[in-house]
Amino acid sequence: MPRWLAYTLVLALLAAGGAWAFASLDMNWNWGLVWEYRAAFVRGWWMTVALSLASLLTSSLFGIIAAVMLRSRFTFAQAVARVYVELIRGTPLLVQLLIGWYVIAAALRVGSDQRYLVGVLVLSLFSGAYMAEIFRGGLDAIPRTQLDSARAIGLTPWQTLRLVVLPQAVRIVLPAVAGQLVSLVKDSSLLSVISIAEFTFNARNVNSATYSTLESYLPLAVGYLALTLPLSALSRWLERRFRYEAA
Amino acid sequence: MNLAINGLVQRFTDPDGRRPPATVLDGLNLTTGDIQALVLVGPSGGGKSTLLRILAGLDVSTSGTVAFDGVPLPRDEKALQGYRRTVATVFQAYNLFPHLTAMQNLLLPLVHVHGLTEPEALERVREPLERFGLTAHAYKRPAELSGGQKQRIAILRALVVQPSRLFLDEPTSALDPEMTGEVLEMIGELKALGTQFVLVTHEMGFARKVADEIAFIVDGSVGAHAPAADFLDRCTDPRIRLFLDRTLHA
Ligand SMILES: Nc1ncnc2c1ncn2[C@@H]1O[C@H](COP(=O)(O)OP(=O)(O)O)[C@@H](O)[C@H]1O
Ligand SMILES: [Mg+2]
Numbered sequence: 001m002p003r004w005l006a007y008t009l010v011l012a013l014l015a016a017g018g019a020w021a022f023a024s025l026d027m028n029w030n031w032g033l034v035w036e037y038r039a040a041f042v043r044g045w046w047m048t049v050a051l052s053l054a055s056l057l058t059s060s061l062f063g064i065i066a067a068v069m070l071r072s073r074f075t076f077a078q079a080v081a082r083v084y085v086e087l088i089r090g091t092p093l094l095v096q097l098l099i100g101w102y103v104i105a106a107a108l109r110v111g112s113d114q115r116y117l118v119g120v121l122v123l124s125l126f127s128g129a130y131m132a133e134i135f136r137g138g139l140d141a142i143p144r145t146q147l148d149s150a151r152a153i154g155l156t157p158w159q160t161l162r163l164v165v166l167p168q169a170v171r172i173v174l175p176a177v178a179g180q181l182v183s184l185v186k187d188s189s190l191l192s193v194i195s196i197a198e199f200t201f202n203a204r205n206v207n208s209a210t211y212s213t214l215e216s217y218l219p220l221a222v223g224y225l226a227l228t229l230p231l232s233a234l235s236r237w238l239e240r241r242f243r244y245e246a247a
Numbered sequence: 248m249n250l251a252i253n254g255l256v257q258r259f260t261d262p263d264g265r266r267p268p269a270t271v272l273d274g275l276n277l278t279t280g281d282i283q284a285l286v287l288v289g290p291s292g293g294g295k296s297t298l299l300r301i302l303a304g305l306d307v308s309t310s311g312t313v314a315f316d317g318v319p320l321p322r323d324e325k326a327l328q329g330y331r332r333t334v335a336t337v338f339q340a341y342n343l344f345p346h347l348t349a350m351q352n353l354l355l356p357l358v359h360v361h362g363l364t365e366p367e368a369l370e371r372v373r374e375p376l377e378r379f380g381l382t383a384h385a386y387k388r389p390a391e392l393s394g395g396q397k398q399r400i401a402i403l404r405a406l407v408v409q410p411s412r413l414f415l416d417e418p419t420s421a422l423d424p425e426m427t428g429e430v431l432e433m434i435g436e437l438k439a440l441g442t443q444f445v446l447v448t449h450e451m452g453f454a455r456k457v458a459d460e461i462a463f464i465v466d467g468s469v470g471a472h473a474p475a476a477d478f479l480d481r482c483t484d485p486r487i488r489l490f491l492d493r494t495l496h497a
Contacts, residue, residue, distance in 0.1 A: 073262075145341040151305060153356040153404070154332035163359060168346045 027214065034215040037206040044202030045223050051120060051191060051198055052184045052227075058124035059184070060177070063131025070136050081132065088129035093190050097122050101194040119191045127184050134176045138169035171242040178235035182228045189224075199223055248315055248412060248443050250285060250302075252277040255311035257297050257467075271297045272308070273467035282459035284438055286475070287447045289464035290490060295447045296416050298464060302445060303414040304330040315412070332360055335405035336414040340421040342401035343389040349400045350385040356408050372407050379403060379433055395426030399433055406437070413437065413444035420449060451494050455479055463487055 069081035088096070100122035101115065110118060142165050150160040192201035200220060207216035257272035271294050279285055287295045300306040302313060304320060304327045313320045321327055343352045350372070357368035376382045381403065384396055392400065398418055405413055415434065419427040431453050437444060438457045448454055454461060458475040471478065471487050482488065 143341065145338065146344060148305065148338065149342050149344070152303065152331060152336040152338075153408075154328065154360040155356075156328065159359055163355065164344055168344075171346070 029215065030210065030212045031215055033210045034206060034212050034219070037209070040202040040206055041199070041219055041223065044197060044199035047197060047202075048185065048188055048199040048223075049227065051116075051123070051188045051196070052181065054120050055123040055127055055184050055188065056177075056181050058120060059127035059131050059180075062124055062128025063135050066128060066132035067135035067139060070132060071139060085129045085132050088126055093123070093126050093187055094193060096126055097190055097194055115194055116196055119194055119196045123184070123188060123191065126187065127180060130180055130183070131177070134173050134180065135169070137176075138173035139165065141172050142168055174242065175235045175239040178231055178238055182231045182235070185227045185231070186224060248279070248283070248285075249281050249317065250277065250279045250445075251312075251314045251317075253312045255298070255301065255313065256309045257294070257301065257306070258309045271467055272301075272311075274311070275464075275468045277462055277469050277472060279460050279472075283441065283443050284457050284459050285445045286454045286458035286461045287445065287464050288449070288451070288454060288461060288490075288494075289470065293465045294467045295464045297467075299336075299414050299416050299445065299447055303334060303336040305336065332408075333410060334412045334414065335408060335410035337398070337401050337405050337416070337418050339417045340394075340398075342404070343397055345389050348386050348388055349381070349392065349396075352389075352400060353385075353404050353407060356404065361408055372403070375403055375407055379436075393426060394422045395429045398422065398426075398430045402430070402433055402437075406442070411443065413442055415444060415446045415448075417447050417449065449494055451479065451491060463490070 066081045066084060069077040070085070072078055072081075097119070101118055105114070105118045146164060147160060150164045155163065188198055189200035191198050192204060195201070203216050203220040207213055210216065253276055255272050255275040256270065258268050258270045260268040275294075275298065287298065289295055297306070301308050301320075307322050307324075307327070321330060343349070344355070347355065353372045353376075354365065354368045357363045357371060358365060363371065376385055379399055381396065381399060384392055384400070389397055389400075402413075402415075402418065418434070419430050422430065427450070431450065434444075434446065435453075435457060446454075446457070455475055461473065461475050461478040462469050463471040463478070465486065471482060471484055473482070478487075479491065482491070
């Protein structure tokens with residue numbers, strides 16, 4: 001079966017199932033009222049984009065630092081990074097956000113105008129723990145023999161990192177990093193619990209104002225898909241693009 | 248080159264402390280004449296690679312001294328880095344960086360270590376690529392090259408920086424027999440060109456051709472050391488005769 005036919009068939013089946021489910025609900029759609037709030041959706045969507053991108057940058061930084069510490073010769077650095085990664089990956093983001101905002105930020109007397117900053121920071125710490133394992137995999141994929149070769153031709157450690165390790169590690173981790181961005185986009189919806197006006201938060205407000213639950217949340221699903229589908233495609237493309245045999 | 252090695256000890260301690268320290272070189276002594284090519288032979292695990300890594304400035308010995316032409320090898324990493332820039336090393340395999348083409352592999356040390364501009368570097372590698380019949384492969388990635396081609400590019404990369412000495416650690420042992428020839432031939436030409444080198448190999452016939460002196464490394468020290476022909480034909484040490492018979496008839 002050709003690929004396009006397979007996809008068309010799956011999507012058609014999905015649409016038919018959806019149509020049947022909604023028909024049996026006997027819905028009174030109220031799109032007109034929700035349309036009045038379209039600006040809130042757009043604002044929230046862009047906020048989600050901005051928060052995800054900011055968190056991607058910061059979490060890459062956290063991830064690289066943690067990955068280097070995980071591979072470090074120093075047991076203490078290793079322990080710090082390991083505890084960070086396991087604690088973060090072993091607990092729900094929701095709990096981390098609530099503790100980060102209502103306990104830690106409150107204890108530090110962080111003003112409520114700083115909630116976006118705190119939100120991005122907690123989300124980045126969360127995502128950074130996953131990034132750490134991604135980057136560690138990338139660094140581990142460079143065999144020791146290449147580091148020997150680099151030393152043998154007289155490269156400095158910094159040149160070795162810049163010319164040998166990073167160009168290869170980046171190609172190796174890019175697909176996974178793009179995949180992590182997909183997760184970030186969805187995970188950022190939890191920032192609504194600390195009243196950050198991103199996409200989900202705004203959709204929820206529209207729902208409370210209009211009592212039109214599905215009309216408020218269906219656009220939400222579409223808006224997230226509009227971000228995540230291209231990113232998944234990008235991740236798969238990068239994977240194909242940079243796949244080559246090690247020599 | 249006059250190589251003088253005195254009381255060289257290399258002891259590896261297990262970082263986790265689970266195994267006792269291993270003394271891989273055990274007070275090794277070797278003094279050569281003023282020769283162009285030294286070949287190291289000996290049973291596997293005898294310490295040839297360990298010795299070569301010290302000579303190449305990649306590892307620092309636990310104790311003992313090494314001097315080439317009366318100049319002792321430094322022991323601190325900064326000075327060793329400078330030393331490594333004056334010599335070149337080719338390992339058994341995986342010398343090339345897989346993300347770069349053969350050409351980029353050749354240019355990398357010239358541009359980033361030896362300060363040539365890209366056009367100068369291109370000019371420097373053009374003729375040797377041609378001479379060793381590798382021009383057609385210059386723009387391939389290592390994954391697209393045969394094992395023999397990869398090793399020849401690696402030797403070329405070592406050569407074009409015009410090192411004062413070349414260190415080669417079993418450059419053909421990871422190759423299929425039909426590719427061994429082309430690599431040995433290239434090393435043979437280095438000899439003809441006057442390049443000084445220290446070579447570890449199991450190819451006895453080839454050792455006879457290129458070696459000025461041969462040293463037999465066993466259990467971390469020099470079991471025998473002589474001019475090539477003497478070593479191969481007149482050696483009476485039963486350990487070495489056994490080794491030679493095994494390698495020659497392998
Ligand atoms: N970094 C190291 N740590 C511990 N033991 C080592 C290390 N490198 C080599 N050895 C040991 O030293 C011995 C000699 O190794 P090597 O120099 O590679 O011998 P050869 O090249 O003659 O086969 C072997 O027993 C090997 O296991
Ligand atoms: Mg060896």
